[in-house]
Amino acid sequence: MSDVLFTSHAKATGGREGHVKSDDGLIDLDLVQPGSKKDQQGSNPEQLFAAGYSACFDGAFNHVARQERKSVETETSVDVSLLKDGDGFKIAAAITVDVKGVSQEEAEDLLEKTHQFCPYSKATRGNIDVDLKVNVVQ
CATH class of the missing domain: 3.30.300.20 (K homology (KH) domain)
Structure with a gap:
């Protein structure tokens, strides 16, 4: 393996209709399956x-x-x-x-x-x- 310059970390729960968050908290998003929950907003x-x-x-x-x-x-x-x-x-x-x-x-x-x-x-x-x-x- 090559020399590691840096490593990013994120964790997801609930899959495509869950939540994702980076270890530093800069990414902290709800996930929504496109077309499945029209009243909720989130990324995918x-x-x-x-x-x-x-x-x-x-x-x-x-x-x-x-x-x-x-x-x-x-x-x-x-x-x-x-x-x-x-x-x-x-x-x-x-x-x-x-x-x-x-x-x-x-x-x-x-x-x-x-x-x-x-x-x-x-x-x-x-x-x-x-x-x-x-x-x-x-």
């Missing part, structure tokens, strides 16, 4: 995964850009979908990066390099479908 595992993946991918994109000596501004959105898979379920992700400071060709190159570098992308590679898109904005 897909939303939490999308938040983590978008933050990680955005940071990785900026890291790769710096390595390539490119000055960029980015905003990364990740949609995580829960899909029916035979008798079970699976997830898929769609990643969209809006980037300023480079051409479309440079942005596409950075996107592919980021997907190879990002720890979340490495963790999911070959396990879930991931759709990548990059938009150059002014």
